Amino acid sequence: MSTPPLRGDGRSPSARRTQPSGDQVRDGLAHVCERLDDLRDRLRRYGDTESLNRLTERLRDGAEAVADDVLTIHRTVLAHEGRGIYGAVRGVDNGRLPGGDDPRPASVVHLCPQGRCSRLWLPHDGDGPVPDCAVFGVRLKQERLY
Numbered sequence: 001m002s003t004p005p006l007r008g009d010g011r012s013p014s015a016r017r018t019q020p021s022g023d024q025v026r027d028g029l030a031h032v033c034e035r036l037d038d039l040r041d042r043l044r045r046y047g048d049t050e051s052l053n054r055l056t057e058r059l060r061d062g063a064e065a066v067a068d069d070v071l072t073i074h075r076t077v078l079a080h081e082g083r084g085i086y087g088a089v090r091g092v093d094n095g096r097l098p099g100g101d102d103p104r105p106a107s108v109v110h111l112c113p114q115g116r117c118s119r120l121w122l123p124h125d126g127d128g129p130v131p132d133c134a135v136f137g138v139r140l141k142q143e144r145l146y
Contacts, residue, residue: 029117031085036134110140
């Protein structure tokens, strides 16, 4: 059995996968935003009381490079739950896939107010108010779809 060839940067394909992609970072940040309090409790149970605080502080301070912080949280959750924070499906924070059971097409979507994560929320009858971003403490921004 042979070893996979080294390509590009000289690392094996599995070594290159240790750093999250930009989409994974944005999806991980969306998971953090949608479930901040629950995630904080879960991480505390797993003995990690610092990584989430460090991530949210760095985001609020305007840090651009937060992939390592997101990866730390992902690995902790993955080790204890079998599915990390990249495994969350985007757009189901209100329990339905976008466009799910509402026969009317959505004309607006609500997105991360800072453009840092992939979180989205579609309004449906009876859902209540537009959620806030848990990291920045402001309402998700509204964008017209058409």
